Amino acid sequence: MLICHPPAIAASEITPEAVYLARRRVLFGAAATAVAAWLPKPSWAAALPGLLPGDRLNTWREITTYNNFYEFSPDKEAVATLAGELPLHPWTVKISGEVEHEFEIGVDDLIRRFAQQERIFRLRCVEGWSMVVPWLGASLAPLLALARPTSRARYVRFVALLDRKHMIGQRRDSLPWPYTEALTIAEAMHPYTTLVTGLYGKPLPPQNGAPVRLVVPWKYGFKSIKSIVAIDLVETRPATTWNLVAPDDYGFFANVDPSRALARGSHSRETRIGESRKRRTEPFNGYGDAVTGLYQGMDEADRL
Amino acid sequence: MAVLLLRYRLDHLGVNPIEALIAESGQWAILALIGSLAITPAKHALMRVCTRVGYRFGRRASDWNWLIRLRRPLGLSAFLWAAFHAGAYFVLEVEGEWAWLLEDLRDKRHLAIGVATFFGLLPLALTSTNAAKKRLGKRWKPLHRLVYPMSILAVLHIDLQAKPGDPLAWPYAAAVALLLGYRIVVRLATGRGQLERDGELAADRARSPCRGATTENATAAICHPKKPGHPIFKTTRCL
Ligand code: HEM
Numbered sequence: 001m002l003i004c005h006p007p008a009i010a011a012s013e014i015t016p017e018a019v020y021l022a023r024r025r026v027l028f029g030a031a032a033t034a035v036a037a038w039l040p041k042p043s044w045a046a047a048l049p050g051l052l053p054g055d056r057l058n059t060w061r062e063i064t065t066y067n068n069f070y071e072f073s074p075d076k077e078a079v080a081t082l083a084g085e086l087p088l089h090p091w092t093v094k095i096s097g098e099v100e101h102e103f104e105i106g107v108d109d110l111i112r113r114f115a116q117q118e119r120i121f122r123l124r125c126v127e128g129w130s131m132v133v134p135w136l137g138a139s140l141a142p143l144l145a146l147a148r149p150t151s152r153a154r155y156v157r158f159v160a161l162l163d164r165k166h167m168i169g170q171r172r173d174s175l176p177w178p179y180t181e182a183l184t185i186a187e188a189m190h191p192y193t194t195l196v197t198g199l200y201g202k203p204l205p206p207q208n209g210a211p212v213r214l215v216v217p218w219k220y221g222f223k224s225i226k227s228i229v230a231i232d233l234v235e236t237r238p239a240t241t242w243n244l245v246a247p248d249d250y251g252f253f254a255n256v257d258p259s260r261a262l263a264r265g266s267h268s269r270e271t272r273i274g275e276s277r278k279r280r281t282e283p284f285n286g287y288g289d290a291v292t293g294l295y296q297g298m299d300e301a302d303r304l
Numbered sequence: 305m306a307v308l309l310l311r312y313r314l315d316h317l318g319v320n321p322i323e324a325l326i327a328e329s330g331q332w333a334i335l336a337l338i339g340s341l342a343i344t345p346a347k348h349a350l351m352r353v354c355t356r357v358g359y360r361f362g363r364r365a366s367d368w369n370w371l372i373r374l375r376r377p378l379g380l381s382a383f384l385w386a387a388f389h390a391g392a393y394f395v396l397e398v399e400g401e402w403a404w405l406l407e408d409l410r411d412k413r414h415l416a417i418g419v420a421t422f423f424g425l426l427p428l429a430l431t432s433t434n435a436a437k438k439r440l441g442k443r444w445k446p447l448h449r450l451v452y453p454m455s456i457l458a459v460l461h462i463d464l465q466a467k468p469g470d471p472l473a474w475p476y477a478a479a480v481a482l483l484l485g486y487r488i489v490v491r492l493a494t495g496r497g498q499l500e501r502d503g504e505l506a507a508d509r510a511r512s513p514c515r516g517a518t519t520e521n522a523t524a525a526i527c528h529p530k531k532p533g534h535p536i537f538k539t540t541r542c543l
Contacts, residue, residue, distance in 0.1 A: 066319040074470040077318055127467070129320055174469030245468045266411045269404075273319055278399060 048119060049192070049217075051132065052286050054279075055122065058131040060200055062273050067207040068125060069226060070175050071160070071167035083206035086166045086227075091211045097233040098153035101146070107211045111197055114138035118201070119194055121217035123224070124256045124285045126249065129271045135215055136198025141189045144233070149185065153233035156188040157181070157240075158214055161227045175241050181225040182238045182252070183216065186294050192217055192287060195228075218287040220254045255295070256285040305329070305388050322396045329389035334462060334476050336382035337455055341483040343375045376432055379451070383429040386422050414464035417457055424454040452487075455480045 065080050072082035093110065096102040105113075116136050124130040144156065162178035164170045170177045187193060194215045197204055204210040209226025216223050222242050232238075242250035249262045258268045258281040269278040284291055308328055311317050317324035347368040354362030361367055398404040409416050428448055431437065437444050459480050463473035 062319045070469060074467065074472070129323070172469075172471075174471070242468075261411045266407060268407075271320060271322060276322070276396075278397075 049121075049287055049290065051120065052122070052282070055132050056274070057120065057134055058273055063131060063133055063199060064205050064207060066273065068127070068221065069207060069209070070169050071177075071179065071227070072169045072207075074169070074174065080205075080207040082168060086163075086206045086210070088206065088211045091229075093212060093228055094230045095143070095147045095233075096230070097157075098150045098235060099147035099233050100150060101148050103147065105143075107197065110143070110195070110212065114142060114195070116197060119196075119215070121192070121194075121215055122285050123215070123217065123221050124270060124281065125221040126254075126262075126267075128267070128269070129273055130279070130281075130285075131273045134200055135194060135196040136201060136204075137194040137196035137215065139191045140193045140195050140214070141191065143195065144188060144231075147233070149233050152235045154185055155234050155237055156183050156185055157232040157234055157238040158183075158225045158228050159230040159232065160225050161229050176244055178229075179225060179241045180238065181214070181223055182234075182240050183223070184294075185233070187216070190291065190294065192290060218255055218284040218291045220250075220256060222250060223254050253295075255283075255291075256281060257283060259283070305385070308388075322392075325392045326389060326397065329385050329392055330462070333382050333385035333389055334458055336378050336385055337451075337458060338476065338479045338483065340375050340378035340382060341451070341455060341480070343371060343378070345483060345486045347371055380429055380432055383425045386425060390418070390422055412465075414461050417464065418461040421454050421457040421461055424450055424457065428454075452484055455484070 066076050067079040067083075068076055069079045069083065072079045088107075091107045092104045093107070094102075094104045116138055119135045119137055120132060121135060122130055122132050140156075158181045160179040161167065162170065183193065194217075196209070196213050196215045197211060199205065199208055204213065206227075209224075212228050213226040214224050214228060237252065240250075240252065243252055251262075256267070258266075260267065267281055270281045272279050282288070308325065312321055312325050315321065317328075347365070350362060350368060350371070351365065354367075394400060394405065398408060409419065428450060431440060431444065431447060440447065459473055459477045462476055466472040
């Protein structure tokens with residue numbers, strides 16, 4: 001699999017989507033086994049999920065020209081152009097807080113240490129659209145394990161880059177910068193919770209959150225923070241960006257839930273990018289079997 | 305609209321064509337609405353400029369009748385774009401399902417406001433013909449003042465549908481605030497409204513013997529607001 005970094009790949013090296021798709025089928029099985037071996041196996045751990053009936057991978061163009069990334073612009077189609085100049089090298093991620101071993105890791109190191117694998121997940125945005133994306137990445141859990149969280153670590157907080165020079169959307173206070181997200185420690189350790197560094201077997205394009213982003217496929221897209229520079233383990237629930245701005249629409253948990261009408265409207269259906277008819281939205285974005293265990297015994301109202 | 309539909313058919317509307325279709329038609333609707341609101345202030349401004357620089361043409365209100373004539377098509381196209389916008393929403397977004405539409409209307413405030421705006425504009429479009437104008441007589445004008453609250457509702461609709469932190473609606477809000485604010489200022493200053501006066505003056509001109517004097521003086525006065533005798537300071541019907 002191609003994992004190199006910009007300045008990167010000659011056009012001739014880029015796997016055509018069709019070839020890629022064929023190859024993927026073989027790789028995916030192997031990758032799933034690999035990750036299963038990697039992880040301590042909690043009772044709810046499952047093999048990596050497959051696609052739902054009718055799911056079709058979205059194209060490179062669809063995934064890379066339609067991006068919510070307020071750091072650059074609220075205009076989803078402008079982001080790809082504006083993000084082009086973001087310097088991605090060098091880039092480190094700092095892991096700190098309630099851990100025995102604080103450390104900083106370069107993205108290249110991260111990629112080398114944690115076998116990057118194909119992970120196909122649906123991405124469901126609160127705006128009511130969704131895509132099926134072949135990410136390249138690895139579970140977050142082993143990275144966190146490396147830091148040895150203390151017993152006080154109950155939440156994991158992620159902080160994205162603050163760079164007013166290149167992220168021109170940050171020159172306005174459209175959101176409180178830097179973008180911050182968080183998960184409970186149990187959510188963060190779930191094998192589906194993925195640190196992503198690539199897309200379609202190539203390095204992640206800046207508009208998709210290069211060089212390293214989070215993907216939490218059973219939650220609305222805004223939880224999947226982009227361009228991460230710090231991961232902080234903390235004891236109390238941290239403030240998170242969208243939740244601060246509009247808590248009624250952007251809950252802390254924000255699990256995909258078609259039965260819950262938020263302030264900006266119901267979430268019973270979605271536009272799958274590339275399709276002209278609407279689809280019904282699945283609870284937990286179709287990943288319920290693997291993740292409902294995380295929320296057992298939790299009050300409905302408590303997990304908005 | 306045909307061009308927009310064609311771009312939709314040809315898949316030239318980007319990655320989420322349904323969203324793009326609704327967004328673009330909505331933008332044309334609000335732009336046309338703002339355009340129609342801008343006509344009268346634009347006329348006043350142009351008359352003022354023409355008088356300042358000493359042009360013969362353009363000092364009189366009647367020189368700008370061609371501009372005023374743009375108002376009806378602009379207003380109508382605002383309505384037609386809104387209808388297209390609402391139609392695109394109904395066909396593509398809720399796929400023609402009434403139950404779904406009702407659910408959506410209940411859940412989304414901005415949608416209810418949009419629909420209210422649309423039904424506020426509807427009677428204005430229906431009574432935009434000369435025949436309707438004659439039939440309604442004196443009631444036509446008050447009816448068509450509905451456009452002011454409707455433009456505020458439209459801006460509200462747009463701002464509420466935008467995500468927090470998205471300044472999409474601000475330029476529209478600024479334009480509507482400016483254009484309505486202008487009318488309020490004029491109304492406060494004259495006591496009863498320059499805009500109505502204009503209409504009355506035109507009507508007077510048509511029937512009164514002092515017609516020439518009426519327009520000339522009034523225009524000169526409008527163009528020199530500091531001069532006593534300007535309607536802003538003194539309200540007289542026939543100068
Ligand atoms: C029956 C009436 C209407 C309906 C059903 C309607 C529906 C919608 C919908 C669904 C959206 C997209 C927001 C979303 O995804 O929820 C929208 C946005 C918008 N609407 Fe309407 N609307 C109506 C009337 C109007 C009117 C009368 C105007 C203007 C005069 C207008 C202007 C706009 C604009 C400018 C946008 C923002 C587009 C963008 O994203 O740039 N709408 N409307």
